[in-house]
Amino acid sequence: MKDLREKIREISKRYPDMRSAIMPALYLAQEKYGYLTREAMEEVAEILGIPPVAVYEVATFYTMYNKEPVGKYHIQVCTNVSCMLLGAETLVDHLRKRLGIDVGETTKDGLFTLSTVECLGSCGTAPVMQINDTYYEDLTKEKVDEIIKTLKEEAS
Amino acid sequence: MATVTIDGKTITVEDGTLILDAARSLGIEIPTFCYQAKLSRLASCRLCLVEIEGQKKLQPSCATPVLDGMVIHTQSPAVVTARRAMLEFLLANHPLDCPVCDKGGECELQDKVFAFGPREGRFTEWKRTFHSKDYVLSPVIIKNANRCVQCQRCVRICEEIVGASALGSIGRGVKTEETSFMRAWLNCDHCGNCIEVCPVGSLMSLPYRYKARPWDLKEVDTVCPYCGTGCTLTVGLRDGQLLRVRSRRQTGVNEETLCVKGRFGLDFVVHEDRIKRPMIRKNDVLVPVSWREVSNYLKERLLPLKGKGDSVGGLLSAQMTNEEIYTFQKLFREVFGSNNIDSSSRWPVASEGDFYPALLDLISTGIYRGNLREFLSADTLLVAGSNLTDENPVTEYAVRYTLSVLPLHLFILSSRPSRLDKAAKGVKRYIPGREVRILASVLKEVMKAHEEDLKRTFGDVGEVIQGEVIEDDFVRALSSRLLGSRRISILVGTDLLRSPLAVDAFRVISNLIKVLRAAGKECGLQFLFDRSNQMGAIDMGAFPRDGGMGFGSLLEASRDGRISFLYVLGEDPVLNYPDGRLVREALSQVGLLLVQDAFMTETARMAHVVLPGATFAEKDGTFTSNEGRVQRVRAFYNPPFEARRDLEIISHIASLLGVDLETDPSSIFAEIKDLISPYRGVDYEGLGDNGLFTGHEKGVDKGLHPVAIRDVALEGWGFITGNHLYHSGYLSQRSRLLGSLIDAPFLEIGKEGADSLGVREGDSVKVRRNGQSIELKVRVKEGLPEGLLFIPENFGSLSINNLMEKGVYPFPVEVRKNG
Structure with missing residues (x-):
C-alpha cells in the first residue's frame, strides 16, 4: 500500500499550485487517520510545501473535514x-x-x-x-x- | 486613458486605475477597511461601495477599475445608506469594549462609525464570542478575535509582504477568525506588521498593552538604529517613557512596515548596562570619576600626541550619525594629523590595504543613490552575498512586494538559504571565497556576447579574467537573463564584504556593471549594509586614506606597541572583531585606550578611560541609508546620569587640545554639504518625512580591472557568521524583548551534514578550533552548502571570535556531537 506522502505527491501533480491540492490531500489524511489531527495537518503542509495555516484554513472552512474523532x-x-x-x-x-x-x-x-x-x-x-x-x-x-x-x- | 466624473468632478486617469485611487487623486475620500495599498484586493468589507450610473448594484471602488465615461457618485443616498448598513453589520458582533481596548482613540472602526453612522444600535441578539480572555500569540503579540472585522489585512501582509504566512482565516462565515495555526504560539518573525495594519484592537502589541491611551502619547519621528535599510519610525512616549514604536503610512523606504528589531528592539536604550559616569583605570580597576577629573587626565595624556599622526587611531561605529562621524574623522585628521580611522571592525578580514580603494571604486562606478522601490523596478535583480531575510528584513519585504507586482527576475547568490529563494529564478549556494569564480563566469559570458561594444567603449581590454570559469545552470541562466534585460539592479550584501576575496569580488562586480552599461543597459547597485549609517560613514570618510591604517592594521601595530592612543567610539571589537586573540592582545598593548560608549561593553572593560556616551535615542543628526537617503534622527530622551551626547564629547576632547569643533548638528551638516559632493543638494532643514537623497558623483571611468580567479580551500567543516533576524550587534543584545524571542545562540547545519554527524534539531554539539571550543544547539537548515556552518555573531556570552582568525573565512573547525 502506498503511504500518505506518495499518494499526496501523486495527486498534487494534477494541480498547477500546491494550494489547490489541499482538499484532496486532506481527504487522504482523513482517510488514513480518521480525523484531522494537528499532526495530520502539519504533515499535509509539509508534504505540499505550504504553510500549515493554509491547510488549517481549508480544514476549518469545510464541514466535511472532521477536526474531532468520529465514530465508525x-x-x-x-x-x-x-x-x-x-x-x-x-x-x-x-x-x-x-x-x-x-x-x-x-x-x-x-x-x-x-x-x-x-x-x-x-x-x-x-x-x-x-x-x-x-x-x-x-x-x-x-x-x-x-x-x-x-x-x-x-x-x- | 479614461475620463470619469466623480461627484461632479472630471478627471482623466490611466486605464486600469481603481475608482478609489481616481477619487483620492481628486481629493475625494472614500472610507475603506479591507483595502490596503500594497496588499492584494479583497473587496470584502463593502465599505467603499460607490454608485456608478447605469449599474444597478453598488460597486466596491477598491476593486473596480475605471472605464471611460463612467459617472460615479460617492455620496448619493444609496451609497450613504449602504455604508451605514455595512458598519452596522460590523458593529453587530463587535464587542464595543472600547474603554479597555488599546486601540480606543485611534481605531478605524470608531472613526468610521463616528463619521458615517449608524447613530443607534438595533441589534438585541447575542454577540458572537470566540473567547472570553485575550490569547497570547507570541512574546510580543496578543489577540482578541471578538473585535476582529475580518478585513484580513493581517493575513495578507504576513503572507504577501513579510512572507511568513503565519496567519490565516480560520472557519467561515460569521465565525471566521484571523489567527494562527491551531490558535497556537506563532512560528513567525514577530515583526508585528499584523498589529500595525489591524484597523481595530484585534491584534495588539503585548509590551504596549494597557500602557497608554494614544492621545496621551507624545510621538517623535526618527530613524531605526539597526540596519542600513533606514526605516523611518515613530516612537510613542508617555511620561517620558518609550512605550511603543510604529511606522507611518506611505512614509520612508518601509512604508508602514518594520521588522522585529525596529518595532520591538528599541528597549535597549533603557538597559541597566548604561555607563553612568566617566571612568579612569586606577590600580587596574575602572573607577568612576567626574568629568572634570577625566578631562584633566585626558588633556595631560593627549596633548603630547597632538599632530602625532601615526601613533594614534580611531574606530567608530557605523551606527553613529553623519555629524558625529564627520567630526570624529575631523578630530583625527585635523587635530591628531592621523588617517588611521575605520568604521567597522567586522570586515575586511583580508587584503586590508586594497579593500577601501576597491570598495570606493565600486561605489563611484555603480552605486544607485535613489529610492529602493524604483531601484527594484528593474528587469533583473541579483542579490549577491546576503541572506536578506536575516540581514535586511524590510528590504526583503520590498523585494517580495516588487516580485508580486512586476515581472522582475530574481537571482540569488548567497551562502545561506533564505525565504526569498523560493521566489527566485536562480539560486546559487557557495562557500565564501568561491563567489569570485561564479561572478567572473557570468562576466565572461556577458563579455563574450558584447565584444564589439566593449571594444568601442574600452578599446582592447585584453584578458580581464584570468583563470578557469565555470559553466553551470545558474551561470547560464543569469548570463542569458542579463543579456536579455534592459535594466539590471544588483544588491551587494555583507557576506561579500567579509569574504577573503572581497576585493576581487568588488572588481568583478564593478567590471560587470561597466560591461553591461557598455552594452547599452541600465545597471546599478545598492549595498545591503547591516549598520544604520554605514553608507554615511563611508561618505564621511571614516576609513583609512592616504596611507592610513584600517582597524586590522591598527590592531597589528598596537600588538607591536606602536599605538599610543586608540579611541573606540560605539563599537565593541573585543566581541566582534573576527580574531578574538589578536584583538585582546593588541588592545592590552595600547598606550591609552579610550572607549566612549553608551553601554559597558567588553571593550570598555579593557579601557584605560571610559566616557559615557549616548544612544541614538538621545541625539539629533542624520543617518544615510543604503539607498543614499539622508534622514533625520531625533532625540526623544535625554542622556541619563552623567552621559553626554557623543558629538559634545568628541568636540570636548578637541577643546582639551585647544581646537574648537562645532557641536550643533545642523551647522556640521552645512559643512558636510559644502565639502562632500553627494550631499551638495541635501538641506538639513529640508529633511522632511521622507528625507532627501544624496546625489551621484560620477566616477572616473578607469576601464576594466583584470581579475585573477583564486579559490579559498575549505576541507572539512567551516563556519561563517552574520546577523540573525533578532540579533545584529551589541544593541540588540541589550533588548529585553528581542532577548525573549531568542534565548541562546545556535549552529545552523545542512541536512546532510547533520545526518553525517548523527545530530538532530536541538542536539548539542561542540565546535572546536585552535584549542578553543564552544557548545551550541543545532538547527538543521536545508540548503546550506556541504561543509558550511552558520553561527550568528554578537551573542556576547559566546565570544565566537575566539574561533576566528584574521584573514581566514570561513573559519575551519571541528564539530562533534556532545555527550
Whole structure:
C-alpha cells in the first residue's frame, strides 16, 4: 500500500499550485487517520510545501473535514431547505433519541457520530443523509431505523 | 486613458486605475477597511461601495477599475445608506469594549462609525464570542478575535509582504477568525506588521498593552538604529517613557512596515548596562570619576600626541550619525594629523590595504543613490552575498512586494538559504571565497556576447579574467537573463564584504556593471549594509586614506606597541572583531585606550578611560541609508546620569587640545554639504518625512580591472557568521524583548551534514578550533552548502571570535556531537 506522502505527491501533480491540492490531500489524511489531527495537518503542509495555516484554513472552512474523532459511522443529515421542508428536523430528533446522543456527539460504543450538514446536492431525493461516503435518500423514520439496525449488525 | 466624473468632478486617469485611487487623486475620500495599498484586493468589507450610473448594484471602488465615461457618485443616498448598513453589520458582533481596548482613540472602526453612522444600535441578539480572555500569540503579540472585522489585512501582509504566512482565516462565515495555526504560539518573525495594519484592537502589541491611551502619547519621528535599510519610525512616549514604536503610512523606504528589531528592539536604550559616569583605570580597576577629573587626565595624556599622526587611531561605529562621524574623522585628521580611522571592525578580514580603494571604486562606478522601490523596478535583480531575510528584513519585504507586482527576475547568490529563494529564478549556494569564480563566469559570458561594444567603449581590454570559469545552470541562466534585460539592479550584501576575496569580488562586480552599461543597459547597485549609517560613514570618510591604517592594521601595530592612543567610539571589537586573540592582545598593548560608549561593553572593560556616551535615542543628526537617503534622527530622551551626547564629547576632547569643533548638528551638516559632493543638494532643514537623497558623483571611468580567479580551500567543516533576524550587534543584545524571542545562540547545519554527524534539531554539539571550543544547539537548515556552518555573531556570552582568525573565512573547525 502506498503511504500518505506518495499518494499526496501523486495527486498534487494534477494541480498547477500546491494550494489547490489541499482538499484532496486532506481527504487522504482523513482517510488514513480518521480525523484531522494537528499532526495530520502539519504533515499535509509539509508534504505540499505550504504553510500549515493554509491547510488549517481549508480544514476549518469545510464541514466535511472532521477536526474531532468520529465514530465508525458518521451520520450527516442534511438540514438545508429542501430536506428541512420534508422533515429533516424530525429525522434528526428521531436519530438523537434512537442513538441517545446530541448533534455533534458520538455514541459510547464509538459506532455513530451525528452531525447536521448543509445541502448535500440531492434535493430531488430529500430528505437525505450521508453516512461515511454513502448517500441514503427519500428517508423516513422507518428507513432510518432499518439503516441503523443494518449498520449495527454489520459492525458486530 | 479614461475620463470619469466623480461627484461632479472630471478627471482623466490611466486605464486600469481603481475608482478609489481616481477619487483620492481628486481629493475625494472614500472610507475603506479591507483595502490596503500594497496588499492584494479583497473587496470584502463593502465599505467603499460607490454608485456608478447605469449599474444597478453598488460597486466596491477598491476593486473596480475605471472605464471611460463612467459617472460615479460617492455620496448619493444609496451609497450613504449602504455604508451605514455595512458598519452596522460590523458593529453587530463587535464587542464595543472600547474603554479597555488599546486601540480606543485611534481605531478605524470608531472613526468610521463616528463619521458615517449608524447613530443607534438595533441589534438585541447575542454577540458572537470566540473567547472570553485575550490569547497570547507570541512574546510580543496578543489577540482578541471578538473585535476582529475580518478585513484580513493581517493575513495578507504576513503572507504577501513579510512572507511568513503565519496567519490565516480560520472557519467561515460569521465565525471566521484571523489567527494562527491551531490558535497556537506563532512560528513567525514577530515583526508585528499584523498589529500595525489591524484597523481595530484585534491584534495588539503585548509590551504596549494597557500602557497608554494614544492621545496621551507624545510621538517623535526618527530613524531605526539597526540596519542600513533606514526605516523611518515613530516612537510613542508617555511620561517620558518609550512605550511603543510604529511606522507611518506611505512614509520612508518601509512604508508602514518594520521588522522585529525596529518595532520591538528599541528597549535597549533603557538597559541597566548604561555607563553612568566617566571612568579612569586606577590600580587596574575602572573607577568612576567626574568629568572634570577625566578631562584633566585626558588633556595631560593627549596633548603630547597632538599632530602625532601615526601613533594614534580611531574606530567608530557605523551606527553613529553623519555629524558625529564627520567630526570624529575631523578630530583625527585635523587635530591628531592621523588617517588611521575605520568604521567597522567586522570586515575586511583580508587584503586590508586594497579593500577601501576597491570598495570606493565600486561605489563611484555603480552605486544607485535613489529610492529602493524604483531601484527594484528593474528587469533583473541579483542579490549577491546576503541572506536578506536575516540581514535586511524590510528590504526583503520590498523585494517580495516588487516580485508580486512586476515581472522582475530574481537571482540569488548567497551562502545561506533564505525565504526569498523560493521566489527566485536562480539560486546559487557557495562557500565564501568561491563567489569570485561564479561572478567572473557570468562576466565572461556577458563579455563574450558584447565584444564589439566593449571594444568601442574600452578599446582592447585584453584578458580581464584570468583563470578557469565555470559553466553551470545558474551561470547560464543569469548570463542569458542579463543579456536579455534592459535594466539590471544588483544588491551587494555583507557576506561579500567579509569574504577573503572581497576585493576581487568588488572588481568583478564593478567590471560587470561597466560591461553591461557598455552594452547599452541600465545597471546599478545598492549595498545591503547591516549598520544604520554605514553608507554615511563611508561618505564621511571614516576609513583609512592616504596611507592610513584600517582597524586590522591598527590592531597589528598596537600588538607591536606602536599605538599610543586608540579611541573606540560605539563599537565593541573585543566581541566582534573576527580574531578574538589578536584583538585582546593588541588592545592590552595600547598606550591609552579610550572607549566612549553608551553601554559597558567588553571593550570598555579593557579601557584605560571610559566616557559615557549616548544612544541614538538621545541625539539629533542624520543617518544615510543604503539607498543614499539622508534622514533625520531625533532625540526623544535625554542622556541619563552623567552621559553626554557623543558629538559634545568628541568636540570636548578637541577643546582639551585647544581646537574648537562645532557641536550643533545642523551647522556640521552645512559643512558636510559644502565639502562632500553627494550631499551638495541635501538641506538639513529640508529633511522632511521622507528625507532627501544624496546625489551621484560620477566616477572616473578607469576601464576594466583584470581579475585573477583564486579559490579559498575549505576541507572539512567551516563556519561563517552574520546577523540573525533578532540579533545584529551589541544593541540588540541589550533588548529585553528581542532577548525573549531568542534565548541562546545556535549552529545552523545542512541536512546532510547533520545526518553525517548523527545530530538532530536541538542536539548539542561542540565546535572546536585552535584549542578553543564552544557548545551550541543545532538547527538543521536545508540548503546550506556541504561543509558550511552558520553561527550568528554578537551573542556576547559566546565570544565566537575566539574561533576566528584574521584573514581566514570561513573559519575551519571541528564539530562533534556532545555527550
